Amino acid sequence: MSRPRYVLALDQGTTSTRCIVYDEQARPVGRAQREFPQHYPASGWVEHNAEDIWRDSLATARAAIDQSAVGIDAIAALGIANQRETTVVWDRASGNPIHRAIVWQDRRTADECARLQRDGADALVRSRTGLLLDPYFSATKLAWILDNVPRARDRADRGELAFGTIDSFLLWRLTAGKVHATDATNASRTLLFDIHRQQWDDELLRLFRIPRSVLPSVRDSSEFYGTSAPGLFEKSIPIAGMAGDQQAAFFGQACFEPGTAKSTYGTGCFMLLNTGDNAVASNNRLLTTVACRLNGRSTYALEGSIFVAGAAIKWLRDGLKHLVHAAQSDAMAESLRGNHGVYMVPAFVGLGAPHWKPDARGLICGLTLDVTGSHLVRAALEAVAYQTLDLCEAMARDGASRVRAIRVDGGMAANNWFCQFLADMLGACVERPRELETTALGAAFLAGLATGVWPDLGAIAASWTRSAEFAPRMPDSERTALIDGWRTAVRRTLME
16 A cells, blocks of 8 residues: 655645645645634734634645545645744633734734833843844733733643644644644744753743743654544544744745745745854844754744735725735736835834834825825835845845845735846845745645655755746846835834
């Protein structure tokens, strides 16, 4: 009897959950996706119902397997990629969350982060975690839940509650509570994990007032975690890979060599540059993060995080009704001769790297009476390219090599106009892979690596296929003028 040769990837994102079945050539043979509600209970607050996420995860997994028609016996493993930093606390006895999940975009703990900065905690956090004191990360979200849900802190102290990012919560549910674990990439985004010693840090736990009893165990990104509980699928499936979504995309883009870079354009934009076994400390407010951990050995990356990318197009679609489908943005931008001096700084939930201004808010400038919805759409697309340039320049100031090529993925990477504009702004080639859903693909690679579907990293790298390349072609004078306009808009935003 032949061994299973397909892998199921569960890609749990910020606005939707998708599952994809891949064959051993890394080709998708079945997929399903569902969007789920977002909750905004106060200004700057963003929440998810974790039960919605669990329901959609299970439903899309079943649907993807059914659509693939390969049969449950052909599925070798399940890999999980997840929206990072989003924080869930649940009851260990029932498995039920005690509060809605607090999403990575949420800014409710900005004042607490500012207090910790004033108290001088930034240096400790930076040296141990590679991160900044910002409400983006999980620790202050977790502390907020423990402080604001009645009896939560007492129950946590008694060992009755469990904390996890979305990967941990899904793993718990998939294994019917038998496994409470996360991987090193997700742990590295909590502000509680020492990325050098690769363990939870007692001093950080005291700083954020987090009881160790709520924490999951930390494992490699590619290893056997457990099997799905009976009854969830026709047959139990080994769970063999987990990574935060950006690290999963990094793996799916086969960025295995130091100096390789990828940028994912989804709700936000996240650029990772492989720095090998060297955890480079940034002097330009970038993040030092675990890119993956295999066989107990960590690969590190410099990361720049942009909070709003595709979310700006979604806002123009759903909020202002300037387009019906996000895919229209390509033609709308292409229809214009220029940007008409219109700039959007999409700081709807603050500005990420390299500014890290949680209290910044969005700005549109350069408006005149002949500006149309197409100009606003183009400004939103341009803003993502400008912010990517800001990240590249910050990485260069940290001593990284100038980016000569960048591998892109995510929904916006399908937009040809955007990819060309990005190449023009970066002055570098933009490579788009055959499979744009590289977050899901990375989760599949990690699970398939642990179960022998792919024997090694070389086999995975050989499966990466480029579908398009965009070379810079804009005159330097035009590029310089556009960038100057962007920097003026950012200065105005930071002055507010």
